[in-house]
Amino acid sequence: MAAQSLADKLAILSDAAKYDVSCASSGGEKRDSRKGGVGSSGGSGICHAYTPDGRCVSLLKILMTNVCIFDCAYCINRVSSNVERARFSVEEVVSLTLEFYRRNYIEGLFLSSGIIRSPDQTMADMARIARTLREDHGFKGYIHLKTIPDAAPELIREAGLWADRLSINVELPQDASVRALAPEKRPETIRGAMAQVRIESEAARDTSFTGRRARRFAPAGQSTQMIIGADGADDVTILNASTRLYAGYGLRRVYYSAFSPIPDASAALPLIQPPLVREHRLYQADWLMRFYGFSAEEIATGAQDGHLALDIDPKLAWALKHRAQFPLDVNRAPREQLLRVPGFGVRTVGKILNARRDRTLRFEDLLRLGARMRLAKPFVTIGGWTPRGLTDTADLRARFAPAPRQLALL
Amino acid sequence: MTYAVSLPERGTFEAWRRAARLALSHSIAPERIDWTGGGGLFAGASLPGTAGERPVTVIPAFPALARTVMWHASPQRFALLYQALWRLAHREAALSAADPLGRQLDLMARSVRRDIHKMHAFVRFREVPSDTSRRRFAAWFEPDHYTLEPGCGLFARRFADMDWLIATPYLTARSEAGALRFHSGGTRPDLPPDASESLWATYFANIFNPARIKLSAMRSEMPRKYWKNLPETQLIPDMLADAEARVKRMRDAGASTPNPASAAISTRYRATMPRPADVPESLADARAAALQCRRCTLCEAATQTVWGTGDPDAAMMIVGEQPGDREDLVGQPFVGPAGDVLREALREAAVDADRIWMTNAVKHFKFTPRGTQRLHQSPDRGEIQHCRWWLGLELAFVRPRVTLALGASAAFALTDDHTALAPRRGHVETGLHGGPVVLSWHPSYILRLSSPTARDTAQRALVADIRAAVAKANQPPEA
Numbered sequence: 001m002a003a004q005s006l007a008d009k010l011a012i013l014s015d016a017a018k019y020d021v022s023c024a025s026s027g028g029e030k031r032d033s034r035k036g037g038v039g040s041s042g043g044s045g046i047c048h049a050y051t052p053d054g055r056c057v058s059l060l061k062i063l064m065t066n067v068c069i070f071d072c073a074y075c076i077n078r079v080s081s082n083v084e085r086a087r088f089s090v091e092e093v094v095s096l097t098l099e100f101y102r103r104n105y106i107e108g109l110f111l112s113s114g115i116i117r118s119p120d121q122t123m124a125d126m127a128r129i130a131r132t133l134r135e136d137h138g139f140k141g142y143i144h145l146k147t148i149p150d151a152a153p154e155l156i157r158e159a160g161l162w163a164d165r166l167s168i169n170v171e172l173p174q175d176a177s178v179r180a181l182a183p184e185k186r187p188e189t190i191r192g193a194m195a196q197v198r199i200e201s202e203a204a205r206d207t208s209f210t211g212r213r214a215r216r217f218a219p220a221g222q223s224t225q226m227i228i229g230a231d232g233a234d235d236v237t238i239l240n241a242s243t244r245l246y247a248g249y250g251l252r253r254v255y256y257s258a259f260s261p262i263p264d265a266s267a268a269l270p271l272i273q274p275p276l277v278r279e280h281r282l283y284q285a286d287w288l289m290r291f292y293g294f295s296a297e298e299i300a301t302g303a304q305d306g307h308l309a310l311d312i313d314p315k316l317a318w319a320l321k322h323r324a325q326f327p328l329d330v331n332r333a334p335r336e337q338l339l340r341v342p343g344f345g346v347r348t349v350g351k352i353l354n355a356r357r358d359r360t361l362r363f364e365d366l367l368r369l370g371a372r373m374r375l376a377k378p379f380v381t382i383g384g385w386t387p388r389g390l391t392d393t394a395d396l397r398a399r400f401a402p403a404p405r406q407l408a409l410l
Numbered sequence: 411m412t413y414a415v416s417l418p419e420r421g422t423f424e425a426w427r428r429a430a431r432l433a434l435s436h437s438i439a440p441e442r443i444d445w446t447g448g449g450g451l452f453a454g455a456s457l458p459g460t461a462g463e464r465p466v467t468v469i470p471a472f473p474a475l476a477r478t479v480m481w482h483a484s485p486q487r488f489a490l491l492y493q494a495l496w497r498l499a500h501r502e503a504a505l506s507a508a509d510p511l512g513r514q515l516d517l518m519a520r521s522v523r524r525d526i527h528k529m530h531a532f533v534r535f536r537e538v539p540s541d542t543s544r545r546r547f548a549a550w551f552e553p554d555h556y557t558l559e560p561g562c563g564l565f566a567r568r569f570a571d572m573d574w575l576i577a578t579p580y581l582t583a584r585s586e587a588g589a590l591r592f593h594s595g596g597t598r599p600d601l602p603p604d605a606s607e608s609l610w611a612t613y614f615a616n617i618f619n620p621a622r623i624k625l626s627a628m629r630s631e632m633p634r635k636y637w638k639n640l641p642e643t644q645l646i647p648d649m650l651a652d653a654e655a656r657v658k659r660m661r662d663a664g665a666s667t668p669n670p671a672s673a674a675i676s677t678r679y680r681a682t683m684p685r686p687a688d689v690p691e692s693l694a695d696a697r698a699a700a701l702q703c704r705r706c707t708l709c710e711a712a713t714q715t716v717w718g719t720g721d722p723d724a725a726m727m728i729v730g731e732q733p734g735d736r737e738d739l740v741g742q743p744f745v746g747p748a749g750d751v752l753r754e755a756l757r758e759a760a761v762d763a764d765r766i767w768m769t770n771a772v773k774h775f776k777f778t779p780r781g782t783q784r785l786h787q788s789p790d791r792g793e794i795q796h797c798r799w800w801l802g803l804e805l806a807f808v809r810p811r812v813t814l815a816l817g818a819s820a821a822f823a824l825t826d827d828h829t830a831l832a833p834r835r836g837h838v839e840t841g842l843h844g845g846p847v848v849l850s851w852h853p854s855y856i857l858r859l860s861s862p863t864a865r866d867t868a869q870r871a872l873v874a875d876i877r878a879a880v881a882k883a884n885q886p887p888e889a
Contacts, residue, residue, distance in 0.1 A: 006609070007609060010609060010616070011615075011616045014612075014613050014617045015616040017617070018616070018618070018619050019619075032570070033567065034567060034570045036571070038571050038572070040567045040568040046527070046530050046531050047531055047631065048531050048532070049531075050631050050632040051617060051618040051628065051649075052618060052623055052624075052625055052628050053618055053623060053624055054622075054623075054626070055627075057614065061617060069675050069676060069678075069679050070676060070679070071672065079669070079672040079675050079676050080668035080673070080676075082666055082669050096609065099609075102545070102547060102569065102572060103535045103536070103537075103547065103606055103610070104534060104535050104549070105610050140568075141568075174710070175704075175710050183676070184676060184679055184680060186683070186702075188701070188702070188713070188715070191712075191713040192713055192741070194713075195714070195741075198739060199739055199740065243779045244711050244779050246779070247780065247781065248713065248779070248784055250782065258622070260622055262660065263660050263663065264666045265660070265663075266666075267665035273621060351508070354506060358506060359503075361508060365508035365509075368510075369507055369508055370507075
């Protein structure tokens with residue numbers, strides 16, 4: 001086999017990394033290059049490009065290597081797959097990151113890896129890449145390191161010293177599926193690593209009694225990812241799992257990734273892709289939990305047989321099941337209730353609260369404030385609009401759901 | 411009388427601000443000022459040279475809005491801003507997003523901010539030859555608004571160690587040896603090819619997942635007007651053309667035959683993973699097995715099994731209810747607030763915490779998530795019964811001479827008696843394992859008591875019970 005060029009390796013190791021969906025580069029500490037080095041971070045992240053799959057490119061997302069001794073059925077890099085393997089040297093990753101960064105292609109590096117030899121060895125090699133970028137090249141951009149399951153706590157601690165964000169994937173929403181599909185992974189040690197990251201982050205935020213900052217640790221927090229549709233878990237199970245993860249480990253985000261067919265698939269999994277809209281509904285529900293004050297149980301009341309409706313969004317589904325709480329008087333209702341009106345986003349609600357301090361709002365004002373009145377109409381009263389019986393009409397749901405498509409005749 | 415104001419190309423905001431303050435101080439109505447500097451036959455007069463009588467004050471939010479709207483390409487921007495200033499100064503109506511002028515300015519500000527953000531995202535540098543030790547990079551960008559000047563800060567902060575130039579049709583920014591200078595814009599410069607650009611293209615093509623096309627999402631965030639200056643977008647047509655075929659090939663290929671050498675590799679790894687013993691033969695064995703316990707459903711939500719700690723030859727064993735939030739994260743019993751209460755009580759009773767064995771009736775944390783909190787939930791009898799297996803092993807290997815049960819759950823686990831704890835507290839009962847069990851309050855119960863006197867009484871009772879347990883442990887065993 002001819003030696004692989006840098007471009008060959010980049011092709012293999014970025015192709016292998018695309019199933020990790022996180023690309024966030026926001027938050028974390030503020031730093032820049034005016035006192036040396038190159039790069040800056042802090043504030044909102046920047047998406048430098050978008051690929052035709054609608055995902056943004058914010059970080060150079062690559063694997064250190066796609067050689068792996070684990071055999072996770074859903075993963076293209078599992079040991080039993082026949083994909084071409086490659087491995088970057090430390091210098092190659094460092095140089096790609098810096099050269100891309102200087103040309104303003106990226107915000108930084110997202111480094112993951114297959115597991116070579118042992119989890120400890122892999123985590124140590126990844127931390128070395130991050131350390132080289134930080135110490136030898138004064139790199140001030142963003143670094144996201146994937147935490148390797150079962151890596152020693154001191155290696156995770158070192159990773160947190162160089163990285164802005166750490167993440168470890170819970171992979172699947174139920175422990176039993178992880179054990180079945182990823183036999184080398186253990187849900188309890190994955191959670192243990194997340195617990196460690198939370199504890200270390202909290203310790204790093206506390207100032208010691210001398211007033212000195214504790215040692216730096218992943219200032220942009222941690223996140224995780226779940227694959228949707230590779231096991232039989234329903235949406236309510238998934239949302240309950242997310243709720244526990246958010247509550248337990250202070251996660252910034254739980255990412256949902258609709259299982260997508262991979263080349264060189266394992267026979268253990270169906271080659272059926274769940275509809276992408278399912279993933280979208282889960283993200284909407286996740287947002288409702290984090291920014292709109294909904295609990296997973298409340299969202300579940302709008303679900304059917306444990307699944308979120310695909311044709312309408314979860315907030316609307318919830319509102320349709322709780323019509324007794326509507327219509328709301330937009331000029332009087334408190335923030336928590338306004339947030340529950342379909343078609344009102346967090347920002348719109350903020351603007352409504354602001355604007356109604358000066359005067360009584362009318363229907364036209366809501367349009368200007370960015371409310372989606374097509375959705376909101378049945379659920380609000382305001383000067384110039386009252387839904388009368390609309391709130392309680394039997395066919396209200398049908399008004400929002402897209403018209404059913406007639407099946408084509410053969 | 412009408413007035414005309416012409417504003418300079420740079421330092422525009424300060425010039426507008428001076429002019430607007432002047433005009434407002436003379437109470438010159440918005441319709442009497444032409445802010446586009448309109449010359450010609452009917453040109454208006456210049457503003458008066460000195461300030462008028464009217465005091466000029468405005469809400470603090472306005473200058474910030476004006477500073478942003480300023481960079482908008484619309485020739486109307488100065489007139490609109492003055493209208494808004496006039497309205498605010500005359501207290502006519504607040505400038506919220508719900509009224510037409512407020513909304514228009516809000517939209518203009520958003521458009522400017524978006525333009526700056528897109529410039530930060532879509533400027534693409536190429537390396538150009540340098541005659542100094544600093545590397546040099548240059549880019550051509552076409553913003554919608556006059557956003558190069560307000561948007562340059564990011565590049566200055568980010569690329570302080572290199573020289574860079576961003577040229578736009580109206581303005582060029584140049585940073586050399588850390589000094590930022592602006593001069594007039596021009597046409598697209600001819601930049602030499604850059605090898606990293608083809609690596610970037612390789613990355614862009616390979617990070618794309620052909621199985622999930624979402625063109626609208628791509629186009630809304632990366633509108634076509636920017637494409638001509640983004641090298642990677644040239645690949646998009648080919649990527650799309652091939653996508654469907656690639657997905658079809660994946661589907662048609664179906665599941666592949668596993669690589670024959672692979673089974674040995676993952677099997678070897680799995681052999682190194684800890685495996686629970688069916689019947690543990692030591693305390694360490696029991697712990698290893700408990701770490702993988704799945705006897706009830708609590709393990710799915712909790713982080714980890716929290717096994718006991720302390721002296722494996724202890725004469726006294728203390729059993730609590732279950733690990734709390736902190737214990738669950740750390741993996742050790744009694745390290746949270748309730749643990750502090752217990753340790754304090756042990757100190758008062760002059761008992762060395764390292765000389766006892768501390769554990770819980772249930773080894774996994776049971777909770778209800780509420781936002782970013784996990785609220786403690788008491789384990790039910792079934793869960794306590796399942797977990798008795800582990801408690802029994804701890805009792806069997808540690809063989810304490812006395813056991814102190816803290817709270818009703820521990821009392822039930824040890825004695826199988828689920829009647830109320832209050833009348834039993836302070837008494838010695840015989841455990842299921844046959845040894846003496848002293849019953850006491852759980853430290854979290856003490857923490858929850860709101861009255862200081864009640865708390866004090868309960869704490870003293872706990873100390874007394876610890877002392878009673880120590881006395882029991884020191885008693886010669888009954889014949």
